[in-house]
Amino acid sequence: MMHISFFLLVIITGGVSCKVCSYQDVLDYLNMTVDTSVFKLTRPVLDHTHTTAVKTDLILYAILSVVEKTQTFVPFVWVTVQWKDERISWDPAQFCGITEISVPKGILWRPDLFIYEMVEKDDSPQNPYILVTHDGTVYFDEDMRVISTCKMDVHKFPFDTQECSLSIGSAIHCVKEIRIFPFSNSSRATQFSREVMKTQGEWEFLKMSVESSNISLYDRRWELLVYKVTIKRRPLLHVINFLLPILFFLILDLASFFIADHRGEKLGFKVTVLLAISVLLLILNDILPSMSNRTPLIATYCIVIFALMLLSLLETILVTYLIDKDSEDELSLCDSGEEKNKQMKTKDCSTGIKKQNGCSYKVCESEKKHELLTVDDEVNYSSHSRDTNALQLILDEQKKLQNMMHRHFGPRAERYYTMQSSAPKRR
Numbered sequence: 001m002m003h004i005s006f007f008l009l010v011i012i013t014g015g016v017s018c019k020v021c022s023y024q025d026v027l028d029y030l031n032m033t034v035d036t037s038v039f040k041l042t043r044p045v046l047d048h049t050h051t052t053a054v055k056t057d058l059i060l061y062a063i064l065s066v067v068e069k070t071q072t073f074v075p076f077v078w079v080t081v082q083w084k085d086e087r088i089s090w091d092p093a094q095f096c097g098i099t100e101i102s103v104p105k106g107i108l109w110r111p112d113l114f115i116y117e118m119v120e121k122d123d124s125p126q127n128p129y130i131l132v133t134h135d136g137t138v139y140f141d142e143d144m145r146v147i148s149t150c151k152m153d154v155h156k157f158p159f160d161t162q163e164c165s166l167s168i169g170s171a172i173h174c175v176k177e178i179r180i181f182p183f184s185n186s187s188r189a190t191q192f193s194r195e196v197m198k199t200q201g202e203w204e205f206l207k208m209s210v211e212s213s214n215i216s217l218y219d220r221r222w223e224l225l226v227y228k229v230t231i232k233r234r235p236l237l238h239v240i241n242f243l244l245p246i247l248f249f250l251i252l253d254l255a256s257f258f259i260a261d262h263r264g265e266k267l268g269f270k271v272t273v274l275l276a277i278s279v280l281l282l283i284l285n286d287i288l289p290s291m292s293n294r295t296p297l298i299a300t301y302c303i304v305i306f307a308l309m310l311l312s313l314l315e316t317i318l319v320t321y322l323i324d325k326d327s328e329d330e331l332s333l334c335d336s337g338e339e340k341n342k343q344m345k346t347k348d349c350s351t352g353i354k355k356q357n358g359c360s361y362k363v364c365e366s367e368k369k370h371e372l373l374t375v376d377d378e379v380n381y382s383s384h385s386r387d388t389n390a391l392q393l394i395l396d397e398q399k400k401l402q403n404m405m406h407r408h409f410g411p412r413a414e415r416y417y418t419m420q421s422s423a424p425k426r427r
């Protein structure tokens with residue numbers, strides 16, 4: 001652009017004066033080509049009591065990441081810094097109207113500004129030039145990826161709003177040497193950031209406020225500019241990913257009370273649901289920082305649901321145990337009933353059939369009308385009793401045979417016979 005205006009100037013003035021100016025002439029006039037190191041040596045004031053007024057502007061261009069676990073806030077910002085170098089001035093009229101030149105940023109003094117919260121050096125590409133105007137005002141622009149610490153309160157996670165500060169101040173120049181002022185006020189900064197903001201992922205940018213503050217240390221005071229960025233989390237993902245599934249698991253767990261079951265399937269189901277919740281809790285553990293002061297509400301939510309499910313699991317275990325114990329008692333009652341039947345002819349199990357074990361079982365079962373035993377069990381029992389009947393008959397028959405053998409052939413033959421008959425007996 002400078003070139004175009006320069007050529008225009010040449011065309012307008014035509015062959016009348018033929019004055020040609022270059023940036024080099026300006027630099028020569030300023031003595032910047034002779035010894036460049038002079039300009040970066042000290043603070044650019046002619047009287048040492050003058051303070052250098054530094055105006056800065058910080059614009060939020062993107063929110064790259066917010067990590068609650070490590071309490072890190074990573075925005076991408078544009079920082080504009082402006083100050084006055086009292087050693088530099090020229091008359092644009094003498095140099096064909098050149099009002100500003102850009103010079104390598106290494107040759108001039110720059111305020112030693114830094115961001116207090118920044119915890120890691122930035123390695124994004126740097127702008128190599130700074131702009132100098134004819135009245136000595138110097139402009140300096142920088143894009144930075146700021147990896148900053150930010151104290152985050154996750155009490156209301158995932159419906160939380162965070163406020164992170166970026167404080168800009170001078171490292172060694174105290175308030176008598178460098179004063180820092182904001183270019184734009186809070187509303188302007190917010191509006192401008194909204195206009196340029198490119199990425200808005202999980203976080204929604206709400207506002208940015210700027211205020212000035214002083215800090216003192218060792219009898220010296222530094223001025224700094226605090227930009228407070230307020231961002232709000234978009235909770236939808238966490239609600240879908242986390243809150244709802246946990247609620248669904250709780251509903252599933254409650255619904256499992258309706259599973260009619262006496263084989264431990266209900267127990268297995270409940271344990272599975274509890275394990276699923278534990279997996280979700282592990283995810284939560286990755287997100288939330290371990291904070292001691294205030295427990296996040298979501299942790300309370302999880303713990304309450306977990307506890308409810310644990311209680312229901314314990315209840316199921318208890319009920320299963322009681323049912324098992326109950327049915328065991330009844331079985332043993334029936335077992336002992338057989339023997340006792342002979343002595344005490346009680347009401348329930350003392351019907352006619354006593355000798356055949358199986359029948360007495362059957363009578364006992366049918367009379368007691370055991371609720372827990374299904375039809376399958378009854379079938380099992382009756383078939384079982386039929387088998388024992390048959391076995392009993394075989395046994396009786398065998399004993400008779402044995403006696404006969406003993407009487408007729410003596411002990412040797414008997415032994416032979418038992419060896420032969422033991423095989424089918426075992427079957």
Ligand SMILES: *[C@@H]1O[C@H](CO)[C@@H](O)[C@H](O)[C@H]1NC(C)=O
Binds near residue numbers: 029030
């Ligand atoms: C440049 O240096 C010359 C000689 O040392 C001096 O006369 C002149 O004033 C200097 N120019 C500026 C702008 O300081």
Ligand SMILES: *[C@@H]1O[C@H](CO)[C@@H](O)[C@H](O)[C@H]1NC(C)=O
Binds near residue numbers: 184185186187188
């Ligand atoms: C902020 O600055 C703008 C102009 O840059 C101005 O119009 C507005 O009134 C200012 N707001 C406040 C609160 O000072």
Ligand SMILES: *[C@@H]1O[C@H](CO)[C@@H](O)[C@H](O)[C@H]1NC(C)=O
Binds near residue numbers: 175212213214223
């Ligand atoms: C910081 O100190 C300067 C110089 O003494 C003073 O003008 C300014 O008001 C102070 N700022 C605050 C926020 O106290």
